[in-house]
Amino acid sequence: MKVALFIPCYIDQFYPQVGIATLQLLEKLGCEVAFPLQQTCCGQPMANSGFASLSKGCDINFVENFSGFDYIVAPSGSCVLHVKEHLKDESHPEEAKKIRNSIYELTEFLTDVLKVETINTRFPHKVGLHNSCHGQRGLALSSMTERMLPEFSKPEQLLSMVKGIQLSKPKRNDECCGFGGTFCVFEEAVSVKMGKDRIKEHDANEIEYITGGDTSCLMHLEGILKRQGSKVKTIHIAEILNSSL
């Protein structure tokens, strides 16, 4: 199975270990992974700020890099959602459409396409799961407390395969962390308050790690945790699923 790996810009620059874990995990699960070398950003920062008109360059570059693959996988629900909903290329509309329909967030790719049922991995720690809104509500990676539908969770399904892990959920299981892209600086006070409140609920479960499928949420929470001098660490779900494989 030929899979193209999309590593969002901020992961590429600040969290290479998340990209490495994703790549290794996919390869160990039998995928032939390509990493298109001229990839940059999906364009979401501009589009969510009201300047979708300025994300054309990113769109064109994205289509150039990711055309012709069966699947595109990224360790970020938010960037995947943006590509799914907004990727456009007037000169290559068919390619853009194909990309929109074949891009997957990592955990849904593992559960829905690879249909992973066992993972030989151990992570003997107390871990709190943070559901990113774009992954959960946008991509329907798990059921949502607002909707009256059967319960499920793709990330939890995968984490339950990890040996030794003690998984806990915060009291408000699907409340936003407050990152919100440029919201985190333009609405700094609310953003930080939302993050602090998430951390408080995870702290109540006495966890060692907060994990999730979106490094952007984790980066925001990590920034607050470090400022608080907390011992709690953030870790991307790919790193847990790839540990001691």
Place this chain on the structure above:
Amino acid sequence: MKTTHAALAEKFIADEPRTDWHDETLWFVREKRDKAAHGLPEWEQLREWGSQIKNHTLSNLYNYLKEFEEKAVANGIKVHWAADGDEHNKIIHEIIRKHNIQKIVKSKSMLTEECHLNEYLQEHGIEVVDTDLGERIVQFRKEPPSHIVLPAIHLKKEDVSATFHEHLGTEKGNNDPQYLTEAARQHLRDKFVQSQLAITGVNFAVAETGGFVVCTNEGNADMGAHTAPVHIACMGFEKIIPKAEHLSVFLRLLARSATGQPITTYSSHFHKPRPNQEMHIVLVDNGRSRQLGREDFRNSLKCIRCAACFNTCPVYRRSGGHSYHTAVAGPIGSILNPNLDMKANADLPFASTLCGSCTNVCPVKINIHEQLWKWRQVIAAEGYVATSKKIGMKGMDFLLSKPKVYRFAGKMGRWMIRIVPFVVNNKLNVWYKQREMPEPPKESFRDWYLKNGKTNKK
């Protein structure tokens, strides 16, 4: 410069314990809503029906409004049409003048807040007494409501006690809710008995009957309408529904979504004036036609004003209704208000993380968070964002759309943060104010991949 949501929210959050209390109070209401919705196996089906009935109605507004007017007039109700808030206020003023009315009671109507009726009448020397308990409290304090269903939700019982001590002469420091409510009850009872005119809102107007339904928990709309010789009901024209049987969908959705009650305590049906009573209905456009013409935003007019999107919104709960500086706050307000005044409300669609919870709770399935995103595009295209932001975005586009520039800038940026961290760890960096920056690695993922990626393959 006009005060923005971000600035007002920062002020609100400065009192952190109070912010926590506000957040928890509204979360409690959200959880009550969840429980009530869980009690109905057909909940998601009801939402779908609610949504489809409203879609159908918006597509046939002209016919239903005409039908409603004909039936209402035949029932003996006087029907008025107002193009905007000012005309709405003038119509009501005219009725007041004609009858030489002095004493007016008003039950909760967000439309009259939107049209600033109280201020208008006050300027003409006419006083209106708001009879909803929460509204009376904020009226005493000369504040606007901070929530469309729970107007005084930003206040604690201690605040109410102080306000009632000042205005109703209650015992200083007596915070007993029962005592305070009783004081308001006695005070309002007098106003009801003396009133010559009752103004109410409208929750649903039924085209096939020409009647309308007003929902309250306090019975104050009924008290007013049943005692005063003149009753004026004010409604935005999107309140119309085709048939009485559709109430079986909306009345079940409304209270469960709003407060988690199975139904509002009073759901009063008005059809015609009683003998010697005069009944008026004012149908208001005030920008609604314009919104109807905006394809991306028209379905915001499906709103039944339950405020479920307020209660679930993590931003609203932590910034308070007044930070939205408009009559209708919260997520729904942020997609309605740019239509009323795009420049003044340009900040509101940005007061959201686009988490999508609002869309999920909406009983009539308005895609609120998608409309917030779309309003951002419209507002940027119309030039209502700060020039500095626009320049920043252009710079970002330059950086992120060109692979070589991106890689060079990334490398330089990481190198700078490592070598001279004070370049970013300073007061000018808003992120750094309450958060540490991520630690920059020596190499990017791509750097690593070029060195190790291939050898890692099986």
